[in-house]
Amino acid sequence: MSGVKVSRSLLELPKVHVHAHLDGCYPLDAVQQLAARHDAGFEVPESFATVWDFFDAYGTVPALVRDLDDLRALCRALVLADAALGVRYLEPAIEPQLYAPRLGSLEQVTGVIIDALQEAAVEAGIEVGANLTVNTDQDEELAAQLARVAASFAGHGVTALGTAGFVEPAGLKRFATVADIGRDAGLQIVSHAGQTGGPDSIREALNDLGATRISHGVMAVLDSELVSRLADEHIVLDVCPVSNVRLGVSSSLEQHEARALVAAGVRVTLNADDSLWFGNSVLDQYRIARDVWGMDDATLAAISRTGLLVPGMSERTRSEYEVSLAAWFTAAPG
Ligand SMILES: [Zn+2]
Secondary structure, X not given: OOOOOOOOOOOOXXXXXXXXXXXXXXXXXXXXXXXXXXXXXXXOOOOOOOHHHHHXXXXXXXXXXXXXXXXXXXXXXXXXHHHOOOEEEEOOEEOHHHOOOOXXXXXXXXXXXXXXHHHHHHHHOOEEOOEEEEEOOOOHHHHHHHHHHHHHOEOOOEOEEEEEOOXXXXXXXXXHHHHHHHHHOOOEEEEEEOOOOOHHHHHHHHHHOOOOEEEEOHHHHHOHHHHHHHHHOOOEEEEOHHHHHHOOOOOOOOOOOHHHHHHOOOEEEEOOEOHHHXXXXXXXXXXXXXXXXXXXXXXXXXXHHHHHHOXXXXXXXXXXXXXXXXXXXXXXXX
């Protein structure tokens, strides 16, 4: 065997998946089955000419969901699919506002999503949290309402309060009191920044919202002082390589910013963002890290270990995760 490069199974590497928009990550077959039940079709475009085309397409999936049973079925399908990829802790970004008030109040829709995720988590033998996400393109009043719903589910399935919005910086200070509602309830504040926005958008998220985790954050590479701060303060960046390339944020997988960030000591997790639309799972992101970026198993294990910094994970899952990560890394490659 000498000279033959062997490596450990990425499927067996324990993984977190914590930047996964629920409605953009339902498995394709589950969405197609739902569409067929409603005499509709569903296809994923080969590419998106602009990011606005992507947003238009994104909205077609919630539109297929006609009742709360449809929603339950899609949530279950996502949990089972991710569990089969070696995900031990899944924390999807949920936006009940995509379904309320059409299917019920924000509280009702949130409750249905949480129940479906939790039931599927038990079935799959993994842990599932939820990052209830406010859209910064919408007004502060709805955001505050959502934050109060998130707070009421803290300790009962909701583990984080997030902000998302493609246009960055989005004047995040407007949402400072919204973030306070989540933080006061014990939720981690997770903010989209450093995707279309530059380093200043990340500073806004950290300074104005008190975010301790950043969704994307890859544009931090443009500012070495910020990179040092992220590393020193153990701010986790939930990075999504394929999404960045598909939406034109990064020029190529080869040139993706994550490699430099990891080398500089920034903690990153690898995620799919919207696997339904980009056709790449969370597992595929690890394959890219190994095959395209040339990361060795020690580095991949370190990325997996970053998942332990996500506070939504329970102590029980944390200790099981550590044991299986240690077993993965000490096992001989084969
Ligand atoms: Zn995202």
